[in-house]
Amino acid sequence: MAGILVLGAGKLALGDMLFILISFILLTWAVKHFAWGPVTKMMDARSDKITSDLDYADSERASAEKLKKEREDALKNSRAEAIEIVNKAKDNGDEQKKTIVSQAHSEAESVRQKAKSDAEKAKQDAMNEAQNDIANLSLEIASKVISKELNADDQKSLIDSYIKELTVNNETK
Template sequence: MEGSEPEVLTSSLVLGAATKHEFINTGDIIFQLIMFIILMALLKKFAWGPLMGIMKEREAHVANEITAAENSRQEAKKLLEEQRTLLKEARTDAQGLIESAKKQGDLQREEIITTARSEAERIKESAKLEIEQQKEKAVTAIREQVAQLSVLIASKVIEKELSAADQEKLINDYIQEAGEGR
C-alpha cells in the first residue's frame, strides 16, 4: 500500500489544481494581451519592417532580373535576325561569285577554243604551204630528171641508129633506171 500513497497525493493535487482554476483571472488576461501587443509592436518594428524591406528588395531584384532576361531575349532575337540576314547576304554573294566564276570559265573556254581553232588553222595553212613547196620541189626534180633522161636518150639515139623496137627497149631501160635511182 505504500506504493498507492503517491498516487493518491498526485490525484489530489490534480483535483486541487482543477478547482483552483475554475474562476477567470482578468488581470492575467489583460497583462498577456498587453504583452502580446508590445511583442507585436516590437516584431513589427524590428522584424516585420526589415523583413518587408528585404522582401521588397527581393521583389525589385526579381523584377530587374525579369527585365534583364527580357532585354537579353530581345537582344538575342535581334542578333538572330541580323545573323539570318547576314547569312542570306552571304549566300547571295556566294551565288553571285559562283555565277561570275561560271561566266568567266565560259569566256575562258570560248577563248581557248578560238585560240586552238586559229592555231589549228595556222598549222593547217603552214602544212598546206609546206606540201605545196615539197610538191614544187618534187616536180622540179622530176623535170630535171626527165630533162637529163631526154638528153641522155637523145645522145644515145644520136650515137647509134636504132630500130623502133630497140628505141622502145632503150627508153624502157632508162625509165627503169631513173625509177631505181630515185
C-alpha cells in the same frame, strides 16, 4: 503602490488609455524592429529583383532576336555571295573555254596552213626535181638517141610527127 479600490463604475479609467497607448506604441516599435523592417525590406528587395530580372530577360530576348536577325541576314548574304561566286566562275569558265577553243581553232588553222604550204612546197620541189630529172633523162635519152645513128626512115618519121603536131596545134587555134 496606491491603494487598490474596488469600484463598479464612477471615475473614468483614464489610466487605461495611457496604458494602451504606451503598450500599443511599444508593440509597434517592437514589431517594426523585429519583424516588419526585415520582412518588408526583403519584400522590396524581392520585388526589385523580380523587376530587374524581368528587365534583364527582356533585354536578353531583344539582343538574342537581334543576333538571330543578324545571323539570318548573314546567311542570306552568304547565299547570294555563293551564287555570285558560282556565276562568276561559270562566266570565267565560259570565257576561258571560248578563248581556248578559238586559240585551238587558230592554231589548227595555222597548222593546216603550214601543212598546206609545206605540201605545196614539197610538191613544187618534187615537180622541180622531176623536171630536172626529166630534163636530164630526156637529155640522156636525146644524147643516147643522137648517139645512135639516125637513118632516113627515122628522120622522116620524126619530121612527120613534128608536122602532125604542128597541124594539130594549128587546127586547135
